[in-house]
Amino acid sequence: MLKLKSLDDFRTLQDRLRTGRDSDIPTIVIPAGTCGQASGASDIIRVAKREILAKELTGKVKLRITGCHGFCQIEPSVLIEPARTVYPNVGLKEMARIVEAVAKGEVLTDLLLKDPQTGEQIEKQDDLPFFSKQVRTLLDRNEKVDPIRVYNYLEHGGYSSLVKALDKRNPAWVIEQVKASGLRGRGGAGFPTGLKWEMLAKQPNGREKFLVCNADEGDPGAYMDRSVLEGNPHSIIEGMLIGAYGTGSKHGVIYVRNEYPLAIKHLIIALRQASELSLLGENILGTGFSFDIQIVRGAGAFVCGEETALIRSIEGKMGEPRQRPPFPIQKGIDGKPTAINNVETWANIPVIIDSEAEAFAKTGTKNNSGTKIFSLVGKIRNTGLVEVPMGITIEEIVYDIGGGPSGKAKIKAVQTGGPSGGCIPADKFDLAVDYDSLTEAGSIMGSGGMIVMDENTCMVDVAKYFMNFLKDESCGKCFTCRKGTQRMYEILDDISAGKGTPEHLDLLEELAVVVRDTTMCGLGQTAPNPVLSTLRYFRDEYLEHIENKRCPAGVCRELIHYSINENCVGCQACVKACPEGAITGEKKQPHTIDADKCIKCGACRSVCKFEAVDVT
Amino acid sequence: MAETGIETILQEHPSAGRDSLIPILQEIQEDQGYLSTEAVTRVGEHLNLPASKIYGVATFYNQFRFQPKGKYHITICRGTACHVKGSGNVLDMAMKRLKLEPGQTTRDRLFSLETVACMGACGLAPVVNINGEFYAKITPQKLARIIEQFREEESTNAEG
Numbered sequence: 093m094l095k096l097k098s099l100d101d102f103r104t105l106q107d108r109l110r111t112g113r114d115s116d117i118p119t120i121v122i123p124a125g126t127c128g129q130a131s132g133a134s135d136i137i138r139v140a141k142r143e144i145l146a147k148e149l150t151g152k153v154k155l156r157i158t159g160c161h162g163f164c165q166i167e168p169s170v171l172i173e174p175a176r177t178v179y180p181n182v183g184l185k186e187m188a189r190i191v192e193a194v195a196k197g198e199v200l201t202d203l204l205l206k207d208p209q210t211g212e213q214i215e216k217q218d219d220l221p222f223f224s225k226q227v228r229t230l231l232d233r234n235e236k237v238d239p240i241r242v243y244n245y246l247e248h249g250g251y252s253s254l255v256k257a258l259d260k261r262n263p264a265w266v267i268e269q270v271k272a273s274g275l276r277g278r279g280g281a282g283f284p285t286g287l288k289w290e291m292l293a294k295q296p297n298g299r300e301k302f303l304v305c306n307a308d309e310g311d312p313g314a315y316m317d318r319s320v321l322e323g324n325p326h327s328i329i330e331g332m333l334i335g336a337y338g339t340g341s342k343h344g345v346i347y348v349r350n351e352y353p354l355a356i357k358h359l360i361i362a363l364r365q366a367s368e369l370s371l372l373g374e375n376i377l378g379t380g381f382s383f384d385i386q387i388v389r390g391a392g393a394f395v396c397g398e399e400t401a402l403i404r405s406i407e408g409k410m411g412e413p414r415q416r417p418p419f420p421i422q423k424g425i426d427g428k429p430t431a432i433n434n435v436e437t438w439a440n441i442p443v444i445i446d447s448e449a450e451a452f453a454k455t456g457t458k459n460n461s462g463t464k465i466f467s468l469v470g471k472i473r474n475t476g477l478v479e480v481p482m483g484i485t486i487e488e489i490v491y492d493i494g495g496g497p498s499g500k501a502k503i504k505a506v507q508t509g510g511p512s513g514g515c516i517p518a519d520k521f522d523l524a525v526d527y528d529s530l531t532e533a534g535s536i537m538g539s540g541g542m543i544v545m546d547e548n549t550c551m552v553d554v555a556k557y558f559m560n561f562l563k564d565e566s567c568g569k570c571f572t573c574r575k576g577t578q579r580m581y582e583i584l585d586d587i588s589a590g591k592g593t594p595e596h597l598d599l600l601e602e603l604a605v606v607v608r609d610t611t612m613c614g615l616g617q618t619a620p621n622p623v624l625s626t627l628r629y630f631r632d633e634y635l636e637h638i639e640n641k642r643c644p645a646g647v648c649r650e651l652i653h654y655s656i657n658e659n660c661v662g663c664q665a666c667v668k669a670c671p672e673g674a675i676t677g678e679k680k681q682p683h684t685i686d687a688d689k690c691i692k693c694g695a696c697r698s699v700c701k702f703e704a705v706d707v708t
Numbered sequence: 709m710a711e712t713g714i715e716t717i718l719q720e721h722p723s724a725g726r727d728s729l730i731p732i733l734q735e736i737q738e739d740q741g742y743l744s745t746e747a748v749t750r751v752g753e754h755l756n757l758p759a760s761k762i763y764g765v766a767t768f769y770n771q772f773r774f775q776p777k778g779k780y781h782i783t784i785c786r787g788t789a790c791h792v793k794g795s796g797n798v799l800d801m802a803m804k805r806l807k808l809e810p811g812q813t814t815r816d817r818l819f820s821l822e823t824v825a826c827m828g829a830c831g832l833a834p835v836v837n838i839n840g841e842f843y844a845k846i847t848p849q850k851l852a853r854i855i856e857q858f859r860e861e862e863s864t865n866a867e868g
Binding site for chain 2: 127312350352391410470557693
């Protein structure tokens with residue numbers, strides 16, 4: 093690969109790549125992130141390649157493999173450029189037909205997605221309700237670039253923000269821009285990024301400084317960072333390079349979850365390519381600026397998302413947080429000043445430098461500028477990643493973009509912020525999504541998980557689930573966190589088993605306050621949120637468990653049992669579905685459930701078409 | 709796949725310091741499938757750390773296993789999206805069927821079971837991963853059928 097020796101070398105290469113691009117040639121774009129591959133994207137890619145060769149379409153039809161586009165529900169999907177036609181849930185035979193149609197410039201109307209409400213077919217991706225309300229500053233790039241081809245990234249303006257910053261010959265300009273953009277940390281706490289960088293830049297010269305990309309996306313139910321790492325790894329590298337130039341840092345570390353093998357693979361490839369082009373390493377583009385990046389794989393500990401724990405993990409120790417101050421900005425990796433930012437924060441940096449702060453700050457609201465990616469999952473029709481301007485309401489995300497509930501049951505709440513967050517009830521869905529409003533409502537923005545819950549979700553069970561997670565993940569350093577989360581879990585377990593008393597609720601609230609006030613790190617301080625927020629908004633559900641020994645959602649196993657009512661037509665669907673063989677009955681005769689064998693898994697209920705399975 | 713061996717991995721980290729501990733353990737686990745007592749002792753000698761320290765670090769992180777993996781390594785996602793869509797029932801069924809707790813391996817070394825906090829494939833919830841392959845929108849009966857299939861394959865292989 094070409095070694096670029098100066099800023100002009102870079103510009104020449106980029107111009108050449110841009111002019112060489114023929115954007116009129118129809119291109120088949122196949123998203124193949126982890127979810128895409130799990131849904132069968134690799135197979136349709138193989139068919140597409142084979143068909144292009146067999147039909148001698150090389151040069152007439154192009155193929156681009158990209159990261160995730162965000163709409164998980166329709167994967168494996170195919171996008172045709174420049175027409176922007178989208179085909180959902182593509183099978184192998186359909187793929188072969190699509191290749192042929194693209195070559196002829198036709199649209200296969202029978203394969204298009206139908207609007208669930210109107211039944212109308214929608215051809216263009218941007219007309220799908222899922223996409224039309226989004227502002228896709230970051231996710232758009234996932235469609236444009238093949239993550240393992242650096243030239244593809246350059247062609248679409250990649251690394252030109254870095255060159256722009258270097259060309260100013262004034263690191264302070266970078267920090268001014270990031271400060272003026274109003275960008276706040278996308279990891280969840282919302283600390284102003286520009287301010288953090290300014291503090292790092294002011295650390296005495298001569299001390300080595302570190303930049304860290306926190307890609308230890310530990311919140312269960314959140315995967316936007318994975319999608320950016322897999323789909324556009326160079327944007328993270330470019331963001332870190334710009335940050336390093338602004339703050340005078342020499343070393344970078346990307347701390348990434350080991351559960352994301354594809355993201356790690358793409359990062360390794362991207363780092364190698366950047367070094368080969370002289371965009372990383374010593375004397376970058378001949379400007380005298382040097383920066384290197386190393387990958388550290390996490391080993392699976394939720395608490396390592398906390399910055400001091402993350403630093404200890406990088407140093408090869410147990411990931412226990414320590415008291416702050418001194419903050420990592422003063423004493424971080426090996427005692428050197430260190431600034432830690434989340435993946436999505438880094439991905440925003442090239443955007444800010446490119447469009448400049450004022451333009452960036454126009455999106456979103458006053459103290460919450462820019463866009464935020466959420467993972468909209470759970471009991472929702474359109475699951476996937478959605479990128480929206482800050483300040484949009486939950487209602488718009490859940491109903492307009494998400495398309496409402498996935499089944500017949502009504503949506504009851506959304507859970508934001510992972511185990512540190514809380515549940516927001518449906519009557520509060522007019523709430524604007526930004527750092528401050530969510531905190532006020534008893535939840536937090538967090539890294540961006542948004543789990544939709546419907547009437548079949550039990551809020552006591554949700555609180556118990558999170559407390560179980562937190563008691564396992566508590567590092568154990570603070571006694572109140574170690575034992576407090578354990579006790580809260582036990583109380584919730586008792587309530588869900590029908591052994592709860594009204595006094596338990598008072599005890600839960602008391603414990604919650606103690607854990608919040610007497611623990612050292614974010615994990616403990618926010619651990620009571622799932623309990624407090626469900627108690628605040630769904631107290632009647634707790635009382636139903638305690639007073640009437642009933643689980644209204646039909647989830648808590650000790651309080652429910654399954655039976656078959658007179659609607660049963662004897663179709664045997666449930667007999668086949670039951671993993672324990674607990675259901676008996678002849679064909680066309682009403683079936684019965686053996687309560688001793690029943691494990692209450694709900695398999696029968698989910699397959700029954702006649703609403704003949706009761707949960708009481 | 710042939711094993712690289714602990715010694716080769718250690719040779720690739722000459723004069724390694726404490727910060728290499730986790731990467732070395734990760735590489736050994738990838739190669740051997742788990743961390744054996746011998747492996748931990750050898751790493752201790754190499755890094756000049758007592759085995760107790762290494763166990764301290766290794767047991768702190770969820771990822772490290774101390775029992776060999778089964779031929780079919782079943783990982784069940786326990787993320788929030790998977791949970792509200794019923795992954796708890798999937799896990800209970802697997803534990804009952806295989807008579808295993810997460811982190812354990814069957815005596816015949818055929819199956820091992822593990823849970824993970826979140827695989828980040830929430831759009832496909834509930835998700836199970838078997839030997840690196842994803843199974844989307846899984847239900848207890850689907851997983852039961854998959855397990856039965858593996859068992860049948862094994863018994864026909866043994867006979868054939």
